[in-house]
Amino acid sequence: MLPPRTRVRLLTSAAAALLAAPLVTAVGAPDAAAATSGIRGVNWADARDNYVAGWVIPTGLTASDTYATVRSKAAGILGGFQSQLGANTVRLPVNPQSVSSSWWASYKGAIDEARARGMSVVLGYWEADTSKDGTIDDTAAWNAMWDTVVTDYGSDSGVSFEPMNEPFGYSLSAWTSVASGWLSRHASVPRGRVLVSGTGYDDDVTGVCAASALSGTLLALHFYGYWANDTTRSAWTTNLSGRIGSCGSRTVIDEAGAPMTTGLQYSGGPQDGNTSTAYFAATTDYARANGIGLVYWPGLRSGDTYSITRQSGSGLAVNNASGVTQLRWGWGL
Template sequence: MRSRSILGAVVAAAVSVSVLAFAPAASAATNSFRGVNWADARDNYVDGWVIPTGLTASDSYSTVRGKADGILAGFQNLLGANTLRLPVNPQSVNSAWWASYQGAVDSALAHGMKVILSYWEANTHKDGLVDDTAAWNTMWDTITSGYGGNANVYFEPMNEPFGYSLSSWVSLCSGWLSRHSAIPRGRVLISGTGYNDNVTGVGASSALSGTLLSLHFYGFWASDTTRSAWTTNLSNRLGSYSSRTIIDEAGAPMTTGLTYTGGQNQDGNVFTAYFAATTDLTRARQMGVVYWPGLRSGDSYSITRQSGSGLAVNNASGVAQLRWGWGL
C-alpha cells in the first residue's frame, strides 16, 4: 500500500514440471481468493528485510512458523480467509532472512491457504520502478525455484508500478513471463497501471493473456458518499476484466467506530459507502478481495489486532461486510 498521505496527494513441497504444464489458466471468476494482507508495520516499503507484524528479525524458521500458525488460524477462524498476500523484496529473499521468512509461506500452505507473493520497492526509492533489475530477477528466480511447483502459490511481479507507462510495464511483465515460463499464467497476477488502480490496459494486452490481474481500490481516493458513485468509480477501473481481476488491496478504517453494515445507512459517509459498494460489486461479479491489512500494527485499517498468540477482531461489522464481499 502506498502511504495514505502520498496517495491522497497524488490521487487525493514441489511437483513435477509435467504437472505445471497442465495447471489451469486464469479462471472465469476469482472469488476463490478470500484474502488478507499481512503487512510490515512500516508499510512494506522498507530498505531492508520485510518483517510482517508479530515477527522479528531474530526469528528462526521454526519461530516464524509457530507465530504464523497462530496468526493465520486467526485469519481463517475469525474472518473466513483462505488467501494470504505477503511482501517480498531482494533484500529479504537474497539474504539469510529468506530461510526464516519462508516459515510464514509454509505455514499458510500447511493451513490450506493460497499465498500471493508480491514485490515491493525500497522506501528510499518509491518511484514506481523496479529498484535493481538484476537483484529483482535473482529474487524471483529463488522464489519460483522454491515455490513454482506449488499450485497454491501465486506471483505478483510488482506492487503499484506507477513509474511505468503501459507499454513499458507490459514489456517488463512479458519479460518476467518469459523468464519464468514454467509458471502457469493463471498463477501470475499482473498489477494494474499507476498505483495498481486500473486494469483495462493490462487486461487488453495480448502479451499478458491468461494471467490474472490485480487492482487496488481505496476510499481516500475520492470524496463520494454514495454507493452508486463508488460503484461507477470501481467499474471504470475494471472495464470488462472483472473475471480476471483480484482486488488485492482494499480497506477502510476499522478502529474509528464506523458501522459498515446497514443497507441504506451505508450512504452518507465516504468509507461506509466505499466499502459497501466495493463488497457489493465483488460479490455480484464473483471477484476475489484481499483486504488491506488483515494485520498491521499501528494501522487504523487493520481488521484484526494481535491477542496472545492469535488475533482479535477490530470491527465486527467490517468483518461482516468483508465476508459479504467474499460471497460468504
C-alpha cells in the first residue's frame, strides 16, 4: 500500500486530470537555541515522489544529462525559486542507487549550482519504491552513500543532511538509535547541519527532541492538510502545535503543501471554511509567529497538483499567486 502522502498526491493529481546566508548561519552552532526562521525553502522533487529504486531525477532533469547540462537546467529552475518565490533553500533527494553510480557526478551539478547562487541545500535519503516500509533498505549501501555525500559536501556549511525521510517503520527508540549512529559515524558534521526526522511520517518531533543522543540537531517535521478534515485555522493550529511541543527552536517544517492548480484562494479572502485554505493559513501563520523554517512541498514536481510552480521555457511560472503570497507570509517576507 502506498504511504498516505503518496496516495493523496496521486488522488489529487487524478482529480485535477532574497538570497540568504547558508543554512548553518540561520541555526547557529550545534547546541544553538536560535529559531530556524531564516530557512525559506522548497522541495525540488522527482515526478515519482522521490521513492524510486533507481536514480532520483528531479523534474526538469533527465538521466542522460551531463554535469554541465544539469547546472544549466538547474540555473533556470533554482533562479525561478529565488525570483518567483523568494526561496533561499532547496531540499533534494538522494539514494544509494544515485550516489553509487555515474549519475552522482552529473547530479552534483544541481547542488553546486544552488550553492553558487547562494542557496542552502538539504540532502535527504528516500527509500526505494519497492519496499516503502519506513526503514532503511540496505544499511551498508546507506552508509556508503552518506560516506560519499559527506565526503563531497561535509565541509560546505551551506549543505545540510537529513539521514532519512519519514522513518515510519521504526519505533522512537529504534529511530533514535539509527539517527545517533549516523551522528557518530559522521561526527565531523556539526549537529546544527543535521535534520533528524520526526517519528512516523515525520509527523511528530517531540520524541526525538527529548532524546539526549540527538541534542543539538535540527528536527524535520512534515504536516499536511489531508491529515484531518478541519476547516478552521484554530483547529489546524492546535493540530500542528501538538506535533512540535516546546521544540520550535529546533524544528524545520520541511514538507508542507496544498493544492495549487485547483483555483483555491489562499490569501486576500476568507481562509476558514475550506480544509486546504485553513490548513495552509494556520501552517504559515504558525511558522511565522514561532520563527520556524518552512520548506514547501513541492516547489517543482511535474504531475503534482501541490506544485507551486511549473516549468516555463528554461525557467518557472507560478501556479497560484495567492499561494505564493501566503507562503511568503509564512517565510516572514
